[in-house]
Amino acid sequence: MDDDRLNLSALDPMREPEHWQSAFDSTLARVDAVLRERERRQDPLVLIAGWMRPLLAAAAVTVAILIPMEIALEKNEINAERVQLLVTFSMDWAHGEQQPTGTDLLRVLSGVEVQ
Amino acid sequence: MAETEAELVARVRRGDREAAGHLAERYLRGCRAVALSIVSDLSGAEDVCQDAFVYAIERIDDCRHPERFSAWLMQIVRNRARNYVRDRKDWRNVPIESITDSGGGPSPAREAERADLREQLLAALAELPEERREVVLLHDLEGWTHREIAERMDLPPGTVRSHLHHARKRLRELLTKLKDPEE
Numbered sequence: 157m158d159d160d161r162l163n164l165s166a167l168d169p170m171r172e173p174e175h176w177q178s179a180f181d182s183t184l185a186r187v188d189a190v191l192r193e194r195e196r197r198q199d200p201l202v203l204i205a206g207w208m209r210p211l212l213a214a215a216a217v218t219v220a221i222l223i224p225m226e227i228a229l230e231k232n233e234i235n236a237e238r239v240q241l242l243v244t245f246s247m248d249w250a251h252g253e254q255q256p257t258g259t260d261l262l263r264v265l266s267g268v269e270v271q
Numbered sequence: 272m273a274e275t276e277a278e279l280v281a282r283v284r285r286g287d288r289e290a291a292g293h294l295a296e297r298y299l300r301g302c303r304a305v306a307l308s309i310v311s312d313l314s315g316a317e318d319v320c321q322d323a324f325v326y327a328i329e330r331i332d333d334c335r336h337p338e339r340f341s342a343w344l345m346q347i348v349r350n351r352a353r354n355y356v357r358d359r360k361d362w363r364n365v366p367i368e369s370i371t372d373s374g375g376g377p378s379p380a381r382e383a384e385r386a387d388l389r390e391q392l393l394a395a396l397a398e399l400p401e402e403r404r405e406v407v408l409l410h411d412l413e414g415w416t417h418r419e420i421a422e423r424m425d426l427p428p429g430t431v432r433s434h435l436h437h438a439r440k441r442l443r444e445l446l447t448k449l450k451d452p453e454e
Contacts (some may be wrong), residue, residue, distance in 0.1 A: 162439050164412040166388040167313070169303060179317050180299060186325045189292045194329075195286045 280337035283328065292330055298341050299324060303347045304413045308404035309352035311393060319355050342423045362411075395445040399438055406431055407438035431441040 169176035274282075274293065282290035302320035310316045327334075327344045334343050396404050405424065407416045410431075417435070421428040 160439060162407065162411045162442055164392060164408065166385060166392055167307065167408070167412055169317075171299060171385070179321065180295065183321045183324055184288075184292055184295060186321070187295070187328050188288055190325060190329050191283075191286050191291065197284075204452060234388055 276340040277337040280340050304408040305348045306352045308408050319352045323351045345423045391449045403434045403438040408433040
């Protein structure tokens with residue numbers, strides 16, 4: 157027991173017990189609201205709904221990026237094919253010592269088969 | 272056998288309201304004392320302690336050491352109390368009218384006497400460094416042991432004893448002067 161203790165009872169909340177009880181009860185009421193919200197956020201359906209929105213957003217962005225990419229890639233594939241054709245015909249022309257005409261080149265580049 | 276802090280925290284994390292109530296019973300008064308050591312008025316201290324406790328429950332998953340929940344809680348109280356002081360009042364410039372409790376009950380004369388005594392105590396406490404205020408309030412007002420205070424304030428027990436000794440000595444001098452200004 158500490159006999160040297162100061163008398164600070166004037167600051168004791170229990171000097172006005174009803175007031176302190178009211179403050180205590182209102183604290184617990186706020187805590188109740190916090191715990192109810194916590195419980196709601198942990199509900200499986202709420203969790204799934206929470207995941208769905210960002211997933212859908214990510215899917216939308218992915219599609220928005222992929223479609224132009226695919227278009228571009230298709231073009232590149234066509235271009236790659238045309239380049240390959242050009243290479244093939246160039247080699248043929250080179251072997252055959254035949255100079256290609258402007259028409260021949262245009263036909264290769266536009267994907268039309270050259271005889 | 273009383274549950275440990277860690278057990279109560281685990282229950283609160285599972286949404287157990289009763290466990291939150293037990294934590295409030297154990298620590299709300301201590302929160303008030305810590306808030307009072309920083310904030311200059313009783314109603315401000317009660318607001319701070321309530322806000323801090325609710326916040327601690329909201330963020331209970333952030334308590335990395337549940338076995339030291341009360342130390343973590345007291346730090347939240349201190350931070351909130353300092354924000355309160357910074358945002359609203361200077362510790363030393365509190366209007367005297369604010370250093371009273373609201374609420375009915377005692378007669379006006381008795382209430383005035385009580386308010387005077389509270390005012391004197393708060394004025395004397397204002398003269399102490401913050402850490403010593405907290406120690407003397409937790410020990411002499413709330414009845415915490417040196418060890419409990421040391422754990423919650425992250426101080427060596429010897430430092431707590433020293434703070435308590437010096438705080439009491441200074442408060443006695445100041446309170447004597449307040450009673451007898453000519454002494």
